[in-house]
Amino acid sequence: MSNELTIGRVAKGTGCNVQTIRYYEQIGLLPLPRRSEGNQRLYDDSAVQKLSFIRHARELGFPLQAIRDLISLADRPDKSCEAADAIAREQLEDIGKRLQRLQALRSELERMVEQCKGGRIADCRVIETLGDHSLCETDDHVLPKVRP
Amino acid sequence: MSNELTIGRVAKGTGCNVQTIRYYEQIGLLPLPRRSEGNQRLYDDSAVQKLSFIRHARELGFPLQAIRDLISLADRPDKSCEAADAIAREQLEDIGKRLQRLQALRSELERMVEQCKGGRIADCRVIETLGDHSLCETDDHVLPKVRP
DNA sequence: ATACAGTCTACAGTAACTATAGGTTCAAGG
DNA sequence: CCTTGAACCTATAGTTACTGTAGACTGTAT
Numbered sequence: 001m002s003n004e005l006t007i008g009r010v011a012k013g014t015g016c017n018v019q020t021i022r023y024y025e026q027i028g029l030l031p032l033p034r035r036s037e038g039n040q041r042l043y044d045d046s047a048v049q050k051l052s053f054i055r056h057a058r059e060l061g062f063p064l065q066a067i068r069d070l071i072s073l074a075d076r077p078d079k080s081c082e083a084a085d086a087i088a089r090e091q092l093e094d095i096g097k098r099l100q101r102l103q104a105l106r107s108e109l110e111r112m113v114e115q116c117k118g119g120r121i122a123d124c125r126v127i128e129t130l131g132d133h134s135l136c137e138t139d140d141h142v143l144p145k146v147r148p
Numbered sequence: 149m150s151n152e153l154t155i156g157r158v159a160k161g162t163g164c165n166v167q168t169i170r171y172y173e174q175i176g177l178l179p180l181p182r183r184s185e186g187n188q189r190l191y192d193d194s195a196v197q198k199l200s201f202i203r204h205a206r207e208l209g210f211p212l213q214a215i216r217d218l219i220s221l222a223d224r225p226d227k228s229c230e231a232a233d234a235i236a237r238e239q240l241e242d243i244g245k246r247l248q249r250l251q252a253l254r255s256e257l258e259r260m261v262e263q264c265k266g267g268r269i270a271d272c273r274v275i276e277t278l279g280d281h282s283l284c285e286t287d288d289h290v291l292p293k294v295r296p
Numbered sequence: 297a298t299a300c301a302g303t304c305t306a307c308a309g310t311a312a313c314t315a316t317a318g319g320t321t322c323a324a325g326g
Numbered sequence: 327c328c329t330t331g332a333a334c335c336t337a338t339a340g341t342t343a344c345t346g347t348a349g350a351c352t353g354t355a356t
Contacts (some may be wrong), residue, residue: 006353008302019345027343038251038352040303064343092257095250102247109240112323113233156333166334169313175312186321213337214313 004042014051021051027055032078061098062091152190159263163198169199177202210239211248 011018024030030050032039043051050071057067066087073084159166172178178198181189198219205215213234221232 006302014292017345020343022273023344035354038303040352057345088257088261092261095254096256098248099254102250104242106243106247108242109236109243113236113240125322154333165314168312170335171313184321188321206312206354 005043005048007041007043010043010048010051013048014055016051016055024054026065029064029071041100061095062087066091153196155189158191158196158199161196162203164199164203172199172202175212175232177212177219183262209243210235214239 005013007018007021010016011021021030026030030047033047036042053071054067057070058064062070070084070087072080142148153161155166155169158164159169169178175181178195181195182193184190201219202215205218206212210218218232219233221229
């Protein structure tokens, strides 16, 4: 069977919300879908696939531009996949950094929550701890260039 | 010594960039600093401390609103610290989720990069893998195969 | 037949910055 | 003292990736 889905069902299926799907279409990331008699979007499996790809990549932390690049690479399957590989590698490196930082920060937060047990703010370490850089294991903010 | 710093020095010291400091001031997160004769901002240690707190919290993933809340809590040190604790706990939970997902995604990316070794895109799994949800360990958006 | 959930377009708003233009201030070198 | 160039100032616009709203239309379940 043709298995065409309305935008709402696609949204549910992919965990993406309806406006976001329309947004992706608008910026040219998703192809224009066919429309019903009443002008409603109807998606086939390939569109769902593509959206899954996009969402998945977004969750991996790829910016839309990188995703756009990957898609356009995919449309020229004769080329070497070096470029796609490079994008993935770059992203991988970034993810490694983010993981490390998140882990360090989690233990810090855990300690904070542990220390703050129904006391008063005067004795509460949450705020103090957050102001104190010496307790932080990641030493990458002595110099600028944050924002990954 | 009075130890007053220009905005640029504060920026370097905290890893925050100059515009961002002005932005924080503009949205009322940082107090108005005193100015030099020539109208340039001059910061004392307490401002640097506060900015450190903000940056640190941002790195922990706190949104500016949560930070605003924490700051206003800190200004009423007689209250119970339950509220601050709640904010931290909430954030901690969120970080846990992000960690899990990032870890899952990293192994996926690693596999992708591994499989894509100088081949052609036709044989390259980077794009395919990113479209394939079955390989993903987080299953929070599963497709409803047929209409319920 | 009607209710009502889902969809449509168009546009405004959000978070958290980042960049630009066009001017002023400050510290160092000649 | 004068100049030069980096750092600073304000104001405004742009960025990314969405999210929300208004007001009208469609599709379907009862």
